[in-house]
Amino acid sequence: xxxxxxxxxxxxxxxxxxxxxxxxxxxxxxxxxxxxxxxxxxxxxxxxxxxxxxxxxxxxxxxxxxxxxxxxxxxxxxxxxxxxxxxxxxxxxxxxxxxxxxxxxxxxxxxxxxxxxxxxxxxxxxxxxxxxxxxxxxxxxxxxxxxxxxxxxxxxxxxxxxxxxxxxxxxxxxxxxxxxxxxxxxxxxxxxxxxxxxxxxxxxxxxxxxxxxxxxxxxxxxxxxxxxxxxxxxxxxxxxxxxxxxxxxxxxx
Numbered sequence: 001x002x003x004x005x006x007x008x009x010x011x012x013x014x015x016x017x018x019x020x021x022x023x024x025x026x027x028x029x030x031x032x033x034x035x036x037x038x039x040x041x042x043x044x045x046x047x048x049x050x051x052x053x054x055x056x057x058x059x060x061x062x063x064x065x066x067x068x069x070x071x072x073x074x075x076x077x078x079x080x081x082x083x084x085x086x087x088x089x090x091x092x093x094x095x096x097x098x099x100x101x102x103x104x105x106x107x108x109x110x111x112x113x114x115x116x117x118x119x120x121x122x123x124x125x126x127x128x129x130x131x132x133x134x135x136x137x138x139x140x141x142x143x144x145x146x147x148x149x150x151x152x153x154x155x156x157x158x159x160x161x162x163x164x165x166x167x168x169x170x171x172x173x174x175x176x177x178x179x180x181x182x183x184x185x186x187x188x189x190x191x192x193x194x195x196x197x198x199x200x201x202x203x204x205x206x207x208x209x210x211x212x213x214x215x216x217x218x219x220x221x222x223x224x225x226x227x228x229x230x231x232x233x234x235x236x237x238x239x240x241x242x243x244x245x246x247x248x249x250x251x252x253x
Contacts, residue, residue, distance in 0.1 A: 005027070008095075023210075025209055026052050026053070029052045029054070030118060031056070031120065032121075034126050035058075035124070036061075037071050038198065039125035039149050039151060039197055040087070040123075040125035040198070041072045041073035041194075043198045043205070047205060048100075049095060051097075053099060055098060055099070056118065057088065058105060058111075059082075061082075063082075069191050070191045072195065073090045074086050106131075109134060116144055124146055127184065133170070133176055139163050144163045145215075146160070146161040147160050147201050148161060151184075151194045151197045152187055155223065156193050156194070156225070157220055160215045161217070168244070172237055172238040172241045173235060190225060219233065
């Protein structure tokens with residue numbers, strides 16, 4: 001690290017769990033963020049601010065006026081532009097040393113196979129089960145950690161899936177029932193909730209990259225914003241899971 005980096009990240013380096021060694025791990029870290037909406041905005045900004053060296057940003061959407069209520073990476077001037085391009089500009093304004101790759105694409109199986117070979121972990125900030133299931137299976141096959149988050153109405157949740165044998169995966173928690181899913185566009189969401197959940201996702205990613213603390217592996221953290229109540233649930237691998245069981249069944253991504 002040079003003198004400017006020592007000063008920029010001095011408040012983190014003061015933490016004994018981080019120190020210079022942990023900060024250097026962050027500077028060498030490579031993270032894929034899928035979804036640059038309400039969750040992806042604080043994740044991208046906080047990871048860049050914390051000094052994560054490389055960020056891959058994947059989202060096919062453009063900024064809409066209705067996004068500005070909660071997607072803090074964007075302003076009025078960004079309306080109509082691709083989210084990944086606008087997020088990239090916000091990150092560069094915050095930390096020009098962060099290397100950012102914009103991927104204005106949907107995270108399908110073909111793309112994930114290429115992207116996962118370039119990163120150390122994935123942060124899932126998507127808003128649909130199809131993408132979540134696909135990310136989970138791809139990360140499990142690649143043995144990469146997956147930091148999962150979701151938020152709707154007044155409730156949110158965060159979990160970390162290690163990608164390693166013996167640990168639960170996303171499909172252990174949510175089976176693919178094919179039911180219609182609820183989204184922010186049809187159910188609503190309170191603005192700061194996505195900031196709370198996205199910030200926790202960024203924190204878990206920093207812990208994984210730096211090797212400090214105890215990540216939320218095999219745990220689900222649930223937040224009720226109306227009651228300001230937190231619950232933590234233990235997760236166990238599902239022996240019949242089609243993704244992570246010892247004899248998995250064939251599934252579509």
